[in-house]
Amino acid sequence: MPLLALRSISKRFSSHQALEDVSLEVDAGEVVAIIGRSGSGKSTLLRCINGLEKVDGGTIEFDGKPCDPRRLRELRREIGIVFQSYNLFPHLSVERNITLGLTAAKGMPIAEAQRLARKVLRMVDLEDKIAAYPLRLSGGQQQRVAIARALAMEPHLVLFDEITAALDAELIGEVIQVLDKLARDGMTMVLVTHEMGFARRSADTIVFMHQGRIWEKGAPASLFGAPATAELASFIDAILAVDPARRRRIG
Amino acid sequence: MGRTFGTQEFLYLLKAIPWTLLLSLGALAGGAIVGLFIAILRTAPSRLLRGLATGYIEIFQGTPVLMQLFVTYYGLAVLFNIRVDAWPAVLLAFTLYSGAFLGEIWRGSIQAIPRPQWEAAACLSLSFPKQLWYVILPQAARISIPPTVGFAVQLIKSTSIAAIIGFVELTRAGQLMTNTTFKPMIVYPIVAALYFILCWPLSLLARTLERRIDATLGIKKHF
Numbered sequence: 150m151p152l153l154a155l156r157s158i159s160k161r162f163s164s165h166q167a168l169e170d171v172s173l174e175v176d177a178g179e180v181v182a183i184i185g186r187s188g189s190g191k192s193t194l195l196r197c198i199n200g201l202e203k204v205d206g207g208t209i210e211f212d213g214k215p216c217d218p219r220r221l222r223e224l225r226r227e228i229g230i231v232f233q234s235y236n237l238f239p240h241l242s243v244e245r246n247i248t249l250g251l252t253a254a255k256g257m258p259i260a261e262a263q264r265l266a267r268k269v270l271r272m273v274d275l276e277d278k279i280a281a282y283p284l285r286l287s288g289g290q291q292q293r294v295a296i297a298r299a300l301a302m303e304p305h306l307v308l309f310d311e312i313t314a315a316l317d318a319e320l321i322g323e324v325i326q327v328l329d330k331l332a333r334d335g336m337t338m339v340l341v342t343h344e345m346g347f348a349r350r351s352a353d354t355i356v357f358m359h360q361g362r363i364w365e366k367g368a369p370a371s372l373f374g375a376p377a378t379a380e381l382a383s384f385i386d387a388i389l390a391v392d393p394a395r396r397r398r399i400g
Numbered sequence: 401m402g403r404t405f406g407t408q409e410f411l412y413l414l415k416a417i418p419w420t421l422l423l424s425l426g427a428l429a430g431g432a433i434v435g436l437f438i439a440i441l442r443t444a445p446s447r448l449l450r451g452l453a454t455g456y457i458e459i460f461q462g463t464p465v466l467m468q469l470f471v472t473y474y475g476l477a478v479l480f481n482i483r484v485d486a487w488p489a490v491l492l493a494f495t496l497y498s499g500a501f502l503g504e505i506w507r508g509s510i511q512a513i514p515r516p517q518w519e520a521a522a523c524l525s526l527s528f529p530k531q532l533w534y535v536i537l538p539q540a541a542r543i544s545i546p547p548t549v550g551f552a553v554q555l556i557k558s559t560s561i562a563a564i565i566g567f568v569e570l571t572r573a574g575q576l577m578t579n580t581t582f583k584p585m586i587v588y589p590i591v592a593a594l595y596f597i598l599c600w601p602l603s604l605l606a607r608t609l610e611r612r613i614d615a616t617l618g619i620k621k622h623f
Contacts, residue, residue, distance in 0.1 A: 201519055225525040236520035239617055240538045250524030253534055284618035302524065 150213055152177045152337055153198065153306060158207030160193055160361075167193040169361045171207070175306070180332045181339045182348035182369075185358035186384060191341040194358070195308045198339070199228045212305070226255065229299030230308040233315050235291040237283040237298070243270070244279045247298045255302070262301075269297040273327050289320030296327055307331075309340040345388055349373055357381045405581045410590070416573030417594060423569060424556045426491050431498020431555075438503025440532070443510050453503065460500030466561050469493045473565050486567035494559060501551050509544035510536060542613055549606035553599045560595075570594060 151174035160168040168190045175181050183191045196202040198209065200221045209216040216224055237246050247269060248262035257265075270276045273293035283291050292312055299307050309328070313321045325347050331338060332351035342348055348355055349369045357365040357372065359380045365372060376382040403409070441453035460468065472493040476484040513536050521531040560571035568576070574591035578584045614621070 199523060201523070222525045222527065225523055230523045232516060232520065234516060236516045238517065238520070238535055238539075239619070240542065249534055250526065253530050254525035254527075282617045284620075298524070 151175055152179075152212060153339075154210040155194075155198070156208045156210070158194075158197060158204045158209060160190075160197060160202060161205050166361050168197070168204075171361075171363055173356065173363065173366075175337065175339060177305070177337050178335045179337055179354060180352045181354045181356060182352035183339065183341045183356045183358060184343070184345070184348060184384070185364075186387075189358040190361040191358050192310050195230070195310050195339065195341055198308060199225055199230055201230075222254070226302060227304055228306045228308065229302055229304035230310065231292070231295050231299050231312050233311040235283070235288070235295045235315075237291055237295055239282065239284050241282075242279070243275070243281050243283065243286075243294050246283065246294060247301045250298070250302050265301050266297075269301045270294075272300065272330075273297045274323075287320060288316045289323045292316065292320075292324050293327055296324075296331075300331075306337045306339065309338060309342070311341050311343065313342070313344055343388065345373070345385070357384065359384075403581050405577070405583045405586045409577050409581060409587075412577060413570065413573050413587075413590060413594065416568060416570045417598070419567070419569040420556065420559055420571075421598070423490060423494060423559045423562060423567075424552070427494030427498045427555060427559070428502075428552055430491070430495030431502050434495060434499025435502025435506055438499060439506035439510055442503065442507040457500045457504050460497055461504070465493070465497050465558055466564065468497055469561060469565060472496075486562070486565050490559075490562040490565065490567045494555065494562075497558075498551070498555060502548065505547045505551060506540060506544055509540035509547075512543055513539050542610075542617075545606055545610050545613075549602055553602055556598055556602075557595060 153173075153175040155171055155173045158168060158171050159166070171190075171194060173181070173194075183194065185191050193202060197204050200216065200218060203218065211224060211227065237243075238249070241249065244263060244266050247266040248257075248259065251257040251262035251265060252259055267276060267279065270279055273296055275290060275293055275297065278286060278290060278294070283294065286294065296312075312328075313324050316324065321344070325344060328338075328340070328347060329351050340348075340352075352369055355365075355367060355369050355372045356363055357376075357378075357380075359378075365377055365381050372381070373385065376385060438453045438456060441449045442457075444450055444453075469490065473484060473486070473489040476482075476489055476492075517535055517539065518531060521535040526534065559569060562569055563572035563575060566572070570591055574587050578587045581587065613619075
């Protein structure tokens, strides 16, 4: 049984069909990278999974149970998300950013939450920033705190929404490293990403989206090695053309 | 010929200051409770609640505070068929008035918090009240410091209107001293100076507080 199953979901924003007939299964421990041009529905798909957007049609099942909008809070304890713009709480210290969900949503005692915060910060190599305020950190550090915040909730699935897209090139590496490590540790992850090197190296499945549909899907080697559609081939060319550094990383 | 304006008269003015302060603080405290309520209703998902809160704000922002004072003062008397002291009537009127303005200021501050902050809080499985309490309101409070203090300064000055229904605060005390000394050009500038001494430190305090919070959190201003 897959951990997450999307069955024929669709989503419309007024006149724009953002998602159409999207079906996808994600097994426990699987790393799925969603790629595609901007506007192809990647982020919308991710946001539908944890209920930030309501689907217009189709069903989403998590852990064998249909996702009920009324059980959204329960679901969000199981599914974490990391955003492109970090979305840390600027008025709270790094530690409190991480413990807030644990104490206020899960009812964990603060001392235990603080221990856990330290543990997840160690995982992203930021234990020394535990008392800092987010805006005092670099973008890469903020994003790693955001990952730690999601991990602290001990989710069964983590969604990553273009989490390196807002970062300067030299800061991307440190975040990718954390992702590689999580993938190795068997975390179930669904990522929207432009980091083809990471996708190729760490993803089990690549999903190429185009015009709100899943256009191609498969293992990285076959998908990148021999794109079946002209759309994917031209997308890969376009990505490599704009960023020679990515070409090196993909290699 | 009236009395001269001497130490006695000056002390009389000073003694009225606590009433001005008490009225302002009381109205601010009461108004803060009403205002928070109004601000949250104004951002609530229910259209009915939003409409009620909007109506409240429109009425109190769209009518002169003096009329609100009269209506409360005489209204209480007519409604309960009792003679109302000036103090509770004045306090109630200024509380309702403050509630409308603070409510509107705070609504703006709440809505100025970017949507992704709500989403991030929701994605940590926080309930709506907890999203508000832990994530949105503290950030809204920071940006609402300057307009809130600005309103507090306005309010201190507006309480002078209470003099009209005979409540003895700073302005009323000034009127009384003018009546006994016939020296309006001595009394009123002094009264004005006393208001300034009450209000100015507040503005200074707000600026310092804002700077200090921004420095702690690492918030950079663009200008």
